[in-house]
Amino acid sequence: MSTLPPAESGPVSVGMIGLGNMGLPMALNLLRASGPDRHIRKVTVTGRSRERSAALLAAGAAWAGTPRELAEQSDVLILMVPDLPQVEEVLFGPDGVAEASTELVVVVSATVSAAGLRTVDARLRHGTHGRMVLVDAPVSGGTEGAEAGTLSIMVGGDVEPVARVLPVLSACGSPLRLGPLGAGAVAKACNQLIVAATMSAIAEASVIAERSGLDLGALLDLLQGGYAGSRVLETKGRRLVERDYTPTGAAKFMVKDLSFAAAxxxxxxxxxxxxxxxxxxxxxxxxxxxxxxxxxxIHRYVGSL
Structure with a gap:
C-alpha cells in the first residue's frame, strides 16, 4: 500500500533522468511550466555528463549528482530511458533512487513491457515500504511533439499517484489515464503497431509510385489531403522524397516495441x-x-528487395 500524500498537497518538485532527443525538450517544457504559484516548483536533472545538460542548467534546472540525490529532491521523477534494464539500474543500482528516504512517484516514459513494468513496481514498493510507486506514461509524437509540448501521453497506474503526475505531464502534452499500471505500455504497443504499419504502407506505395514514373512528392502531397493522409505521412513523406533517413528515432527500436505488441x-x-x-x-x-x-x-529497405 502506498503512503504517498494526497494529490492536492501543493506544488511539486520534478526530477528527470534521460536527457536525449525526447527527454531534453520535455525537460525544457517542464522548466517553462515551473515557477512561483505554478504546479511545478522546480526541475532537477541528473545524467552521465553534466556538460550535456548545460542548456537545461542555463535555463534554470538544478543538478543532482546521483539518482539517489535526485530522488531526495523530487516528488515526481520522470525516466525517459531506453528500456527496463536502464529503469532498474536507475532505481536499484549504486546510489539508486530506491536508496532515497523520500516519498516519490516514478514515471516511466520509456516504451517497455507491461508485465516487466509491474514486476519492477512490486519490487520498488516492497523495497521502499510503499514510499515509492511507478506510473507508466509512454509518449507519442516524436521529437517534434516533444519540442512543441504536444505529445500524446498514455498513462497507467493507481488513481492517487496518477492524479499527482497528470498536471506535471500536462507541460509536455496531453496525458490521459487509460487504466492500471501497464495500461500505458499496452497503449504504446498499439500505437507503435499503427505507426509501423502506416510507415510500411507508405514506403511500399512510394516504391510502386516511383517505379511507375510518378512524381512522388506531388503524389504524397495529394494523398495527405485524402483518406490516406496521416501524421506519419505528414512528418515522414518529405524524407522519402529526399532520401533523408537522418534519425529522429532509430528504426531498430521498433523491433523491441513490436515485440511488446506481440506479447x-x-x-x-x-x-x-x-x-x-x-x-x-x-x-x-x-x-x-x-x-x-x-x-x-524502411523505404530504402523495400526498394532493395
Whole structure:
C-alpha cells in the first residue's frame, strides 16, 4: 500500500533522468511550466555528463549528482530511458533512487513491457515500504511533439499517484489515464503497431509510385489531403522524397516495441497478421544494417528487395 500524500498537497518538485532527443525538450517544457504559484516548483536533472545538460542548467534546472540525490529532491521523477534494464539500474543500482528516504512517484516514459513494468513496481514498493510507486506514461509524437509540448501521453497506474503526475505531464502534452499500471505500455504497443504499419504502407506505395514514373512528392502531397493522409505521412513523406533517413528515432527500436505488441496480442489471444508482417520487416532491415537510421528507412529497405 502506498503512503504517498494526497494529490492536492501543493506544488511539486520534478526530477528527470534521460536527457536525449525526447527527454531534453520535455525537460525544457517542464522548466517553462515551473515557477512561483505554478504546479511545478522546480526541475532537477541528473545524467552521465553534466556538460550535456548545460542548456537545461542555463535555463534554470538544478543538478543532482546521483539518482539517489535526485530522488531526495523530487516528488515526481520522470525516466525517459531506453528500456527496463536502464529503469532498474536507475532505481536499484549504486546510489539508486530506491536508496532515497523520500516519498516519490516514478514515471516511466520509456516504451517497455507491461508485465516487466509491474514486476519492477512490486519490487520498488516492497523495497521502499510503499514510499515509492511507478506510473507508466509512454509518449507519442516524436521529437517534434516533444519540442512543441504536444505529445500524446498514455498513462497507467493507481488513481492517487496518477492524479499527482497528470498536471506535471500536462507541460509536455496531453496525458490521459487509460487504466492500471501497464495500461500505458499496452497503449504504446498499439500505437507503435499503427505507426509501423502506416510507415510500411507508405514506403511500399512510394516504391510502386516511383517505379511507375510518378512524381512522388506531388503524389504524397495529394494523398495527405485524402483518406490516406496521416501524421506519419505528414512528418515522414518529405524524407522519402529526399532520401533523408537522418534519425529522429532509430528504426531498430521498433523491433523491441513490436515485440511488446506481440506479447500483448498473445496475452489477449489476438491473431495479428499485420503485426507479424511489419515486425518481420523491421527485424530484417535492422539485420541489414539499417536500424540506426530513421523509421523512414524502411523505404530504402523495400526498394532493395
Amino acid at each position: 500483448a496480442a498473445a496475452d489477449t489471444r489476438t491473431v495479428a497478421p499485420t503485426l507479424a508482417a511489419v515486425r518481420e520487416s523491421f527485424l530484417r532491415l535492422t539485420e541489414a544494417g539499417l536500424g540506426d537510421q530513421d523509421l523512414a528507412v
